[in-house]
Amino acid sequence: MTENTDLLTLRSVSKSYGPVPVLHDIDLSIRDGEFLTVLGPSGSGKTTVLRLIGGLEPLTSGEIHLDGQDISRMPINRRPFNTVFQDYALFPHMTVSGNVGYGLSVRHVRRKEIARRVAEALELVQLGRFADRFPAQLSGGQRQRVALARALICQPRLILLDEPLAALDLELRRQMQEFLKSIQREIKTTFLFVTHDQEEAIGMADRICVMQAGHIRQLGTPHELYYKPNCEFVARFFGENNLVAGKLGPVQGEQRPIETALGRLVCSISGQPHLKAAADGASAFAAFRPEALHLANGEDSGNRFSGTIADLAFAGSSTVATITAGANGAAQRLRLRVPSRIDGSALKSGETVSLSFAPHEGHLVLA
Amino acid sequence: MSKTGSTQPSERQLSLLVTVLAFALPVVFVLVPLAIFLVYSFFGVDQGTIVYAPTLGNYVRFFTDPIFLPVFWNTIVLCVSVAAICILLAYPAAYFLATLKGRWRYALLMLLLVPLLMSYVIKIYAIRSILGLNGFLNKALVALGILQQPSTLFVFNMNAILLTLSLLLIPFAILPIFLSLERIPQTLLRASDDLGASGWQTFLRITLPLSLPGVASAASFVFVLAIGDFLTPQMVGGISGFTFGRILYSQFGTAYNWPFGAALSVALAMVVICAILIGERFGRSRGTSL
Numbered sequence: 001m002t003e004n005t006d007l008l009t010l011r012s013v014s015k016s017y018g019p020v021p022v023l024h025d026i027d028l029s030i031r032d033g034e035f036l037t038v039l040g041p042s043g044s045g046k047t048t049v050l051r052l053i054g055g056l057e058p059l060t061s062g063e064i065h066l067d068g069q070d071i072s073r074m075p076i077n078r079r080p081f082n083t084v085f086q087d088y089a090l091f092p093h094m095t096v097s098g099n100v101g102y103g104l105s106v107r108h109v110r111r112k113e114i115a116r117r118v119a120e121a122l123e124l125v126q127l128g129r130f131a132d133r134f135p136a137q138l139s140g141g142q143r144q145r146v147a148l149a150r151a152l153i154c155q156p157r158l159i160l161l162d163e164p165l166a167a168l169d170l171e172l173r174r175q176m177q178e179f180l181k182s183i184q185r186e187i188k189t190t191f192l193f194v195t196h197d198q199e200e201a202i203g204m205a206d207r208i209c210v211m212q213a214g215h216i217r218q219l220g221t222p223h224e225l226y227y228k229p230n231c232e233f234v235a236r237f238f239g240e241n242n243l244v245a246g247k248l249g250p251v252q253g254e255q256r257p258i259e260t261a262l263g264r265l266v267c268s269i270s271g272q273p274h275l276k277a278a279a280d281g282a283s284a285f286a287a288f289r290p291e292a293l294h295l296a297n298g299e300d301s302g303n304r305f306s307g308t309i310a311d312l313a314f315a316g317s318s319t320v321a322t323i324t325a326g327a328n329g330a331a332q333r334l335r336l337r338v339p340s341r342i343d344g345s346a347l348k349s350g351e352t353v354s355l356s357f358a359p360h361e362g363h364l365v366l367a
Numbered sequence: 368m369s370k371t372g373s374t375q376p377s378e379r380q381l382s383l384l385v386t387v388l389a390f391a392l393p394v395v396f397v398l399v400p401l402a403i404f405l406v407y408s409f410f411g412v413d414q415g416t417i418v419y420a421p422t423l424g425n426y427v428r429f430f431t432d433p434i435f436l437p438v439f440w441n442t443i444v445l446c447v448s449v450a451a452i453c454i455l456l457a458y459p460a461a462y463f464l465a466t467l468k469g470r471w472r473y474a475l476l477m478l479l480l481v482p483l484l485m486s487y488v489i490k491i492y493a494i495r496s497i498l499g500l501n502g503f504l505n506k507a508l509v510a511l512g513i514l515q516q517p518s519t520l521f522v523f524n525m526n527a528i529l530l531t532l533s534l535l536l537i538p539f540a541i542l543p544i545f546l547s548l549e550r551i552p553q554t555l556l557r558a559s560d561d562l563g564a565s566g567w568q569t570f571l572r573i574t575l576p577l578s579l580p581g582v583a584s585a586a587s588f589v590f591v592l593a594i595g596d597f598l599t600p601q602m603v604g605g606i607s608g609f610t611f612g613r614i615l616y617s618q619f620g621t622a623y624n625w626p627f628g629a630a631l632s633v634a635l636a637m638v639v640i641c642a643i644l645i646g647e648r649f650g651r652s653r654g655t656s657l
Contacts, residue, residue, distance in 0.1 A: 089558035103562035
């Protein structure tokens with residue numbers, strides 16, 4: 001596999017607009033052939049990262065290396081990257097094939113060759129029949145695919161996608177996600193995908209880079225981010241998570257207890273040396289997923305506490321219960337997700353239940 | 368209660384009045400005069416009085432008399448040249464304006480449009496003195512060594528009309544071009560850069576084609592304004608600078624032949640309508656913007 005070689009490296013890259021800093025000392029390596037998603041809320045600097053790599057804006061400081069060579073000052077039209085813009089930025093006065101062939105024709109590729117490669121690219125994005133239409137005659141999803149074909153026809157080393165699915169409706173967005181992923185596998189080109197939608201990120205990415213306020217908070221596989229967030233922000237950003245504040249207790253092998261308002265909760269720390277190294281009594285959170293929480297039965301060893309069901313919400317395949325737990329002074333709101341059943345939930349609103357989660361499904365996050 | 372009852376009918380009357388006005392104003396002030404002209408063009412003149420009997424004589428005279436068609440043609444060529452000069456000068460100015468940021472662009476745009484507030488006649492006088500034998504243009508050319516002595520090349524002839532009309536009408540060319548340039552989304556230009564185009568390629572293949580609608584309407588504006596002008600040729604044209612507008616003007620003045628003047632106006636109106644239609648045809652961009 002070539003996936004372990006770095007294609008592009010950002011070295012302590014910073015960016016300010018006037019006196020306003022947008023990115024602080026970003027270090028990021030993009031591996032050759034991977035689908036990397038940069039995820040963050042608006043204002044996190046994720047689009048700026050993409051614009052800096054694409055050459056749409058100059059760096060304030062730092063360096064960008066491609067294959068070990070500094071390209072920080074390379075002009076935009078020389079960089080072997082192509083961008084799929086958020087609003088597609090198709091040229092309205094050119095047909096679909098004119099748009100797709102543009103990158104080749106400005107490089108003076110011969111006409112026959114252009115025609116052949118345009119046909120190929122349109123075939124790839126399943127738009128062969130639309131070659132002679134104008135962008136205004138296409139639907140949103142079709143424009144999206146034209147923009148993609150236009151970006152990949154020059155065989156760039158890296159394709160930059162700036163929230164390309166934001167303007168599409170939900171169903172179409174799902175289709176495009178699968179479509180993008182399958183194209184990426186087919187052409188084996190590195191994709192850098194920017195989005196604020198964590199579901200989108202989890203569904204498509206090989207690795208996700210979570211950004212907040214101009215910093216990279218965590219970089220890892222969707223699985224790592226989901227189950228082993230390294231900070232409160234990531235833990236809260238990815239889906240529903242139960243976070244209970246407390247103080248760390250002494251390390252017990254691959255586990256570590258935390259004293260919380262719900263009592264002593266034991267969580268796994270395997271493979272996370274920074275949790276092992278944290279001082280006793282340090283502030284932290286116990287993090288566990290709604291689907292990891294379950295009604296306690298006799299076999300549960302630890303992590304038991306009781307709570308009152310405040311609300312029940314039917315969500316199709318599963319039912320989510322909102323639970324109030326802990327002493328009155330420090331009541332915690334938790335979520336419990338159980339599979340739905342045709343004859344109604346076993347849970348009743350207002351009922352007090354005993355709950356538990358297994359230590360290996362709990363996780364610690366330093367505050 | 369009674370209040371709402373009484374306001375409703377008057378509101379309805381008002382909206383009826385507005386509707387009638389909206390249709391009546393163009394009819395009374397545009398279509399009716401045009402129709403009167405058209406009708407007059409089929410009358411004749413005898414001994415200084417209009418003969419109200421239908422005849423094609425005016426049109427026959429226009430097409431057969433060796434004077435009128437050449438002047439008509441030369442005037443069209445002149446006005447096309449004026450339009451071309453205006454576009455060539457206005458495009459770079461408009462492009463520069465469109466690249467400016469913030470309040471500067473509108474301040475400068477206003478500055479370019481200030482001449483429109485000044486009296487037409489005063490502007491012609493000013494330009495005439497610039498073009499004259501002792502004018503700025505001749506003095507500058509002599510000082511630069513391009514000419515040995517002041518030239519009569521720009522005085523009381525077609526060249527003078529050409530230069531004067533161009534100078535007068537440039538603002539009408541800058542505005543539509545500027546507007547069309549301003550409307551081009553910046554992200555299209557970035558997309559072109561991103562796909563590997565040089566600055567020049569981006570201009571030729573994206574900016575220029577997308578601004579052509581503005582260029583077309585600028586050209587038809589200038590052409591129409593230039594071809595209808597008789598004052599400028601009258602004041603700077605001298606004897607050799609004879610344009611169709613001047614002939615037309617004389618028919619309503621010294622020659623006192625309104626029916627023939629009306630026939631000439633109809634011929635001119637045909638050209639103007641064609642120019643506007645052509646401008647409109649090219650002014651509409653292919654594939655509306657996204």
